Amino acid sequence: MNKNTIIAGLVIFVIAVLTPVWFNMVTTTQAAPEPVLSAKAKEAKKCVLDKYEMRANHMSLLDEWRDSVVRDADRLYTAENGHTFNMSLSTGENSCLGCHEDKEKFCDSCHTYASVDPYCWECHTTPKEIQ
């Protein structure tokens, strides 16, 4: 007697359960943005660590750098790949921003996508921002 209602109920249930799938079929998904390398960064080829480690661990590296500069007054970092960097986020040629010149395209694009809000720029300045 209830066969029809049960089947109808099941159909509704399956449709409801698969809502995320329908949702994704209707809307378009955004791929994770690729950080845009500035001409200078492209030319340099080598960052402090290799690309994938940099992506995963740049925040730990920056944390280590900050302690090293402020506490031990060590300001030069000779990386495993032999290149020497100035342990600074935003000052000088040999700092992070010295090479990755465009903060909006390099830092912010990913941070915004991943919805992380690092407070670096509340104090540190970018040359662009100053103008």
Add this chain to the structure above:
Amino acid sequence: MMEKSRRSFLKVAGIAAIGLGAAPAMTFSASDSHGTAQAVKGKNHETLTAHRWGMVIDTNKLNEEVAANIVKACHKAHNVPDFNHEVDEDKFPNTRPVNHKQEVKWIWEEEFHNAFPDKEDEFLAEKFKHLPFLATCNHCKNAPCVKACPTQATFKRADGIVLMDFHRCIGCRFCMAACPYGSRSFNFRDPRPFIGEVVPEFPTRTKGVVEKCNLCAERLARGKQPHCVEASEGAIVVGDLEDPESEVRVLLNENYSIRRKQALGTEPSVYYVV
């Protein structure tokens, strides 16, 4: 024939157990042997070093103009906000009005009787009433602010500089209560609207942190003298207090000098030649 005895089973199991145990040790030794070059941290080769940094201010060489230049040079280079600066309404809309009691200062002019309250004699030489005395962080040997800081945001470097790690400051202001010299300022508000021209070489601060003179640690690391020394026309000398041959020690040897609130036992590293 296929039937296994308990004995042979235990043998195989034992060997397997040894193998499992040895695996981590083997991978460890393997990774160790072909290890890549380690990253190395070091100082700039031009870095100026000292056993204990100190400052000598020759008050006879100071006048209003020089003192004002020194303050200006320091504050400009370190992005210290000036609350008399007119706020750019386009960039920072709806900035609330200024409370001038909340000033931020790294080095400032002070009158003798305020800087040296214990030396205010009844018939003090007239000249002291008019000379500008420059007050700043004394980079004390026994710095009370360092002891007061609960997060070790303020700390004493091996070379005697009392330094702040702004990243780590939680804005509790214990250090301000502890400092007997009023050398510390608190950022009651975002300082950026009040910085005329942001100097990119030094970060600004943010709301909720304390700040003070850092004896230009960032310049010493590049082999340069502090901004106040450069702007002082010879009135301020910075050098190694522990080195008897250094310029500061020679000056202290040849002249009578005083320090602020010496009786408190903080052992300030800033000397005033009077």
